[in-house]
Amino acid sequence: MSIWQAIILAIVEGLTEFLPVSSTGHMVIASSLMGISSFEFTKMFTVSIQFGAILSVVVLYWKRFINSVDFYKKLLTAVIPALAIGFLLKDLVYAMLERVEIVAISLLLGGLFLIYVDRLFTEKEHPVTTPSYRNAFIIGLFQCIAMIPGVSRSASSIIGGLTQRMTRKSAAEFSFFMAVPTMLAATTYSVIKDLLHLEISDVLTFNLPKIQAGFNAITAQEWQVLAVGNMVAFLVAMAAIKFFVGFLTKYGFKLFGYYRLVVGLVLLLLLGLGVDIQLL
Structure with a gap:
């Protein structure tokens, strides 16, 4: 992988990780068009650069991360469902990760849902701005839907927040916070297994x-x-987060829904043309 290819993939990651458009689908398309999707280093790189995206959340919202222990307890509560369900259904998740068409279909179906989701969740008269432990756990359950490639972790967790009467802004921000432990775990695991070629036991001992x-x-x-x-x-990612919060608060999800439809169709077109596409 060249420096320029790395920069392109990093731009794609930074732009899409926190938007409800599926970073997986975009990384699949970008790496396939550059002809580097089959390289082992590419697969590890696309996970490892999530650390940069994670850091952007911590820097932008650093005051929230030093606010209280309760903040971290709620994050842990929100992450528990993904850890548990991911462990129990890991074989099914790995099987889906081998199916590029699942990404395309998820993008299309998710796009259709986002076009109409604003009608389901209007701003409440007394909205929730700080989730309770129960709210956090339910939002964590919604995040598990993103184990299906192409669904978007951001979209599923934000919609989970909306079901708990949170405002769009508060739901989006809590989704960002949830991403920190979730993505940090995935990044650490990828570095240990795929970059350093170590077993977890080697690190622990x-x-x-x-x-x-x-x-x-x-x-x-x-x-x-x-x-x-x-x-x-x-x-x-810092620029994308700032843009997304303002845009979502003012305009909602519809434009992202239409965009997902386009990306899903592009992915299906590439498959139809016989382009070598491999999931990351």
Whole structure:
């Protein structure tokens, strides 16, 4: 992977990770069009640069992250469903991750839903701005829907927030906060397994020879690509988050719904043309 390819993927990641448009679908299309979707490093890179996107949330909302212990308890409550269901249904999730057509269909169906979702959830007279533990758990259940490739973690968790009478702004922000532990876990696991080629037990037991061997196996060019990718994803994600909160509050989901329809159709077109598309 070249530096320019890394920058393009990082821009795509930063733009789409926190928007309800499915970052997976966009990364599949971008990496396939550049002919790098089948590379093992590409698959690891697309997960690892999520760290840059995560950091953008922490920087933009740093005051919330030092507000109280209760904040972290609610985040943990919201993440528990995904951890539990992901563990129980991991084989089914892995099977779906091999089906590109599932991404395309999810984009299309999700797009149709977003076009009409604003009619279902109008702003309440007494909206919830800070979720309770019960609210957080239910929103976490909605996030689990995003285990289906192409659904969008952002869309499912924000809609989960709307079902709990949260405003669009509050639901979107809580979705961002939920992304931090969720994506951090996925990024850490990918780095350990796919970049350093270690087992979790090697890290937990601090197997220094194997850890050193893992770091030594990474080339200087790969470190450079990872560093640039995370930096670009961080900067782009910050801009995307600021735009999204304002846009969603004012205009709702409809435009994102139409956009998902276009992306889903593009993905189906690429499949029909025989383009080599592999899920990441």
